[in-house]
Amino acid sequence: MKEYNVAILGATGAVGTRMIQQLEQSSIPVKQVKLLASPRSAGKVLQFKGQDVTVEATTPESFDDVDIVLASAGGAASKQFLPEAVKRGAVAVDNTSAFRMDPEVPLVVPEVNEDAIAQHKGIIANPNCSTIQMVVALKPIFDVAGLKQIIVSTYQAGSGAGQTAIQELDDEAQQHLNGEPMTADIFPVKSEAHHYPLAFNLLPQIDVFEPDGSTHEEWKMVHETKKIMLGDMNDPKIKVNATCVRVPVVIGHGESVYFEVEDNTNLDAHKVQELIKHGNGLVLEDDPAEQLYPQPINAEGHTDTYVGRIREDPENPGAYNLWVVADNLLKGAAANTVEIAEKLVEHDLVRVPADYYGKE
């Protein structure tokens, strides 16, 4: 059996540590694992399958002899190091937004567009957390009835902003409970001028603003959904309208999804339930009589996407509502990344083509 050397770039972060766990549980035969991070985190000792692994500072040479790279160290690190890794023969699965809209880079959610993996030139992009769980939920409906329009409002957990953001949310909550003023240094966006508390509050800004008044997170949901479901980031066939809001939850994004299908002939709420129930990577949690519906505290630690509150809109035939919850650090990031790597291995696609990404 072929075995692979796997490097995890950003191994000490909220997503990186989960990539290690997901890799441990994956079907990928791992020969050796290399844990890479910034010089600040170098020397830290983490575990892989019970063995100590010392974190190394990332250099281009770190990728010599590496077969698969799983990256989640921020867009700048991916832009700097992934072409270096590919040049050295590694295939990279990138969890940052650095390459998602690059026409030469497949953007993949295995349950939705697994076939796109085969087109890779060394880099495969993992979509944004909020996009992934939505397209997983809509995929079985899209397959049987088509989609005309999606209107989504997100309820996104603080951990999407990383490990230090989780601590900030906890600190703010404790300050509030102590009757002290809350202090904020990270939310809504660390690099921006103003910071606001998230604890017991709502922040309708995730990522920076676009010129049209949408946030970049909302822009991502619109264009990533089109690229994943239709193959083209600007395809007008499915209209997507997104509003992204950060909520004081640690782990687990919620999404209120309204959608209209192209052909409602054979669809109703019960049929949508059946499609979700048998959909890939989906768990149906939809029983009002038992007060059963998806909740972040139940989704935490799991790689499935949970769907409930399925309703027909009585005033708009062909329109439905869903409530979708997933662990944003797992299905929204680490788990999806490792699943892509599993598919690479399964289809023997762990090799860069002659016209690899960034070849001069």
Place this chain on the structure above:
Amino acid sequence: MKEYNVAILGATGAVGTRMIQQLEQSSIPVKQVKLLASPRSAGKVLQFKGQDVTVEATTPESFDDVDIVLASAGGAASKQFLPEAVKRGAVAVDNTSAFRMDPEVPLVVPEVNEDAIAQHKGIIANPNCSTIQMVVALKPIFDVAGLKQIIVSTYQAGSGAGQTAIQELDDEAQQHLNGEPMTADIFPVKSEAHHYPLAFNLLPQIDVFEPDGSTHEEWKMVHETKKIMLGDMNDPKIKVNATCVRVPVVIGHGESVYFEVEDNTNLDAHKVQELIKHGNGLVLEDDPAEQLYPQPINAEGHTDTYVGRIREDPENPGAYNLWVVADNLLKGAAANTVEIAEKLVEHDLVRVPADYYGKE
């Protein structure tokens, strides 16, 4: 100058205590205030304009000589006592859902349908908190461009479930921060079989479920909006689709509102901003460059409705997004109730007609 005896039913609750404050600050000339509650709360001493007032247990005779009743002691108490108050010549403004859909009872948000007050037969209903802030925000747009469709997802604060619910949310947050399991006895709905923690979680259930899979809170948003804006709870002219979610915020509901206008000829995002800026009871907070947008922690304690994140949908001409925040206990409840009472006084409508509500 005419002076009025005012009774507050449910005076010790989260809304009732705010009704006292709002009444203190109102233009209503108050001769005497009577604070009514359940026998359990009787004897408690509260203050009105610096004077001690002892809370009394409510009986039908409590309303002898009362001119105006402000009620927020639950639907059962309103059903039991408000007809008794009206029979004794008092006009009641009711914050519960008991009479909202009664065709003989006006459902009023002064900024939207003040004229409906004149049709009262002794009882005027105050809408649900989540409905009020949405219709206040949409009113100036409705007036100039009409509305075809509203799709709203709410982010509702825990205080909507009352004073004990606020304590439960705080307790759960502290348990979570201490690393202890969270205990839940109130959320999502006290009378229901199952209770789930709200702290660091999301609960897509507010109020009980309807047979069609929507919650009663969602049903209220649909039908109250139609009754307030169109005069008929079932008018199909404006389609309304609502998803209501409880979030771990203490005070201040957020709403992600998507709407389509009837006539987009003279409208764009900038014009919507101008309409909001000059709308009644509205504050425009919409400057992405300055990261200015409505947040619950800023709305708390204020009676205005805050609107921002105004965007045109580039794929749906005539469709817009708004983010709306208001203090659910003030504009969503106590302040709107007292504003209705102010209008009653202003227009000399504090008297019950011969065919008063409930006359046998």
